[in-house]
Amino acid sequence: MARHRGRGFAAINYPIGMNLGGDPSQALVHANPDGKFTVALSSIDLGQGMKSVTRQIAAETLGVPVEDVWVDTADSDTGPHCMGSFASRGTHRVGNAVIQAALEARAVLLEAAAEELEVDPGDLVTDGRGNIHVRGAPSRSITTMAAAQAAQFKQGRTVSGRGIFLIPLSEVDPDTGEMTPVTCFAHAAMLVEVEVDDETGEVVITDMKSAYEVGRALNPRLVEQQLVGGAWMGMSHAAWETTEPRYPDRDPAPVDFQGYIMPGPGDLAPHHISVLERPAPDGPYGGKGPGEMCANPVLPAVVNAIHDAVGIRIDELPVTPEKVLRALRAQGGARPPRR
Numbered sequence: 001m002a003r004h005r006g007r008g009f010a011a012i013n014y015p016i017g018m019n020l021g022g023d024p025s026q027a028l029v030h031a032n033p034d035g036k037f038t039v040a041l042s043s044i045d046l047g048q049g050m051k052s053v054t055r056q057i058a059a060e061t062l063g064v065p066v067e068d069v070w071v072d073t074a075d076s077d078t079g080p081h082c083m084g085s086f087a088s089r090g091t092h093r094v095g096n097a098v099i100q101a102a103l104e105a106r107a108v109l110l111e112a113a114a115e116e117l118e119v120d121p122g123d124l125v126t127d128g129r130g131n132i133h134v135r136g137a138p139s140r141s142i143t144t145m146a147a148a149q150a151a152q153f154k155q156g157r158t159v160s161g162r163g164i165f166l167i168p169l170s171e172v173d174p175d176t177g178e179m180t181p182v183t184c185f186a187h188a189a190m191l192v193e194v195e196v197d198d199e200t201g202e203v204v205i206t207d208m209k210s211a212y213e214v215g216r217a218l219n220p221r222l223v224e225q226q227l228v229g230g231a232w233m234g235m236s237h238a239a240w241e242t243t244e245p246r247y248p249d250r251d252p253a254p255v256d257f258q259g260y261i262m263p264g265p266g267d268l269a270p271h272h273i274s275v276l277e278r279p280a281p282d283g284p285y286g287g288k289g290p291g292e293m294c295a296n297p298v299l300p301a302v303v304n305a306i307h308d309a310v311g312i313r314i315d316e317l318p319v320t321p322e323k324v325l326r327a328l329r330a331q332g333g334a335r336p337p338r339r
Contacts, residue, residue: 002197002198002334003196003197003198004195004196004198004310004334005194005195005196005309006193006194006196006305006306006307006308006309006336007191008300008302008303008304008305008307008308009190009191009301009304010189010192010297010301010304011187011188011189011190012189012293012296012297013186014088014185014186014187014188014291014292014293014296015088015181016087016088016089016182016183016184016185016186017092017183018087018089018182019169019170019179019181022166022167022168024081024093024166025043025082025089025094025096025097025164025165026042026081026163027041027097028040028160028163029062029098029104030159030160030161031109031144031148031151031159033145033152033153035143035144035145036068037058037069037070037102038069038071038072039055039058039071039072039101040072040080041071041072041080041098042073042079042082043082043084043085043090044073044084045073045085046085048226048291049219049225049226050071050090050094051071052222053091053222053287054071054095054098055071056218056219057098057102057284058098058101058102061099061103062105062109062126063106063125063126064128064130064144065128065130082094087291088186088288088289088290088292088293091218091283091288091289091291092184092280092284092287092288092289093165093167094165095283095284095285096163096165096283097164098163100164101163102161102163104160104161105159105160105161106161107161108157108158108159108161109132109148110124112147112159113132113142115155116150117134117141123135130145131143131144132144167182168183183282184215184280184282184288186213186214186215186288186290186291186293187213187276188212189210189211189297190210190231190297191208191210192205192269192298192302192305193205193206193208193305194302194309195309196306196309196310196324196334198310198328198333198334200325201320201321201322201323201325201328202324203239203302203306205235205239205267205302205305207270208235208269208270208272208298208301209271209272210231210271210272210273210274210297211274211276212274212290212294213277213278214276214287214289215278215283215286215287215289216277216279216280216283216286217287220275224273226294227271227273229294230293230295232268234295234299234302235267235268235302236262237295237317237318238298238299238302238319239302239319240262240267240318241261241262241318242261242317242318242320302319303317303319307337308336308337309336310334310336311331311337312327312328
């Protein structure tokens, strides 16, 4: 009996969002009297960093410090409409909507500042630190807070903006029905190394190397964290998690995380990531976002690595020790393919 090593490769391209009814997202932006801005969304942050990224996008567009922006995703009933946080659409769709809303709010803010400084709004610029000044004359300036207060208490303006982003509907070929369901794709390639025990059927994932093309990484640390976490999730789907064999009847199955089979900290493999940036022409500041693509390439790469190690093909997930042993028995033992 022996432990056999193998390597498996998988490459994918993954669509960003969808094209059903334009896949709309909306955003609202408004300034408070203290010059701080609130961004209202109905796109819920599932832990992937939606609030952080849209906060950065709003701050960059408004020309204010990121700490002066607050993102509220509290209530989808009272917030602006959004299709939802799924299909890897958050950064691309919601980010574009935030840009449109922030541009409208910024225009009102500059008009209020221009009235106080007695200049044309087109002559004003923001410095990203909470100040608005005349282009080429930094000494002629007003703070964002003072401009917001002047707008609301003196000029009778509402410093606010509305934004919506829609994907242009695809043309449909009348003969074939062919269409373009999305506007951009993200891409990934992954190499996984495993060890397979031909006596117990146990599969151990020992190493992962990957390259992800995500548009522009608007927040590199968040991107890396999402890629690492997503790959670990892919590991879990590939070799641990299952509701078999009697789904949806839960009587014999685990009912909580005490009995649910999933990898622990000692099972997680090292992951070496390369992030490739190729800004998307229609993305917010070039961003697409990793989304579901984080986990997808792991599953086929693991299955390919097992085949490379012992010569069996598993076509049902997860790859449990029982499935490995049955396949090895049917094959007559481990027979790695010739390299």
